[in-house]
Amino acid sequence: MTYYSRAKTGLRPTRGATALNPADVEGIALHWPAMSGRAHTVAGVQALLRGWQNHHMDTNDWSDIAYQEAIDQAGNVYELRGLGVRSGANGDADVNRRFxxxxxxxxPGEQPTAALTAATRERIAAHRARFPKSRRIVGHGQIRPGGTQCPGPAVQGLIGAGSFNPQPAQPAKPARKPSRGRLVDAVIPKLAKARRRSARTDNKPRTRKLTRALTWLRKIKEA
Incomplete structure (x- = not known):
């Protein structure tokens, strides 16, 4: 995944931005552009984004391109308004405030790739890190007043299947403690070596103690 800033994409400066309030945000909506062709290169996607921004700003008289970020089929991510800025894409001020x-x-006719799906999960995780109360993942048509076919049946099907849900972090597995048998096996050779050394120096009290310890450990091992 490569992240392209607004400057890298060549977007125009915004005419104004409103920050999202974390207390209001309950989810994120997925959209499609309903474009007539396909874009298979970064340069092609960037050209489309500049065109959509021009349409939104010059024809619709909006402050900027409507979306927060875009994700292409290669899993590349393009900064648009930014995750922290209220979008103009969801239908009205209320849903833009909440999603x-x-x-x-x-x-058209394309299925979302594994790379797009994985990048979308990652960006939804980034969105949730900013907005802890956000838990819903919806298609645009689920929240837009009056409805819409956006984001199309393929994306909507993946939403229903949970494919865009960020994966919870897996807790680290605790280190396995050595078993009692393994500990005994490790200690016996060391005690035996110490007993031989003690016997060579004629240290009888120490030799007797080491002999008792070895006998006890061998019984534990055999138990």
């Missing part, structure tokens, strides 16, 4: 907006650059 983020990611644009999935999926062409």
């Amino acid at each position: 983020g907006a990611l644009l999935l650059v999926v062409g």
Whole structure:
């Protein structure tokens, strides 16, 4: 996954931005562009994004391109308004206040790739890190007043299947403690060596203690 800033994509400066309030945000909405062709290169996607920004700003008289980020079929991510800025894509001020907006650059007849799906999960995880109360992942049509076909049946099907849900972090497995048998096996040779050394120096009290310890450990091992 490569992240392309607004500057790298060549977007125009925004005419204004409103920050999302973490207390209000309950989810994120997925969109598609309903474009007539397909984009298979970074340069092609960036050209489309500049065109959509021009349309949103010059024709719709919006402050910026409507979405927060875009994700292409290669799993590349493009900064648009930014995750922390209220979108203009979801339908009205209320749903824009309550939901983020990611644009999935999926062409007609295309199925979202594994790379796009994985990058979308990662960006939803980043969104949730900013907005801890956000838990819903919805298609645009689920929240837009009046409805819409966006984000199309393929993306909507993946939403229903939970494919965009971020994976919970797996807790680290605790280190395995050596078993009693393994500990005994490790200690016996050391005690035996110490007893031989003690016997050579004619240290009878120490030799007797080491002999008793070895006998006890061997009984534990055999038990």
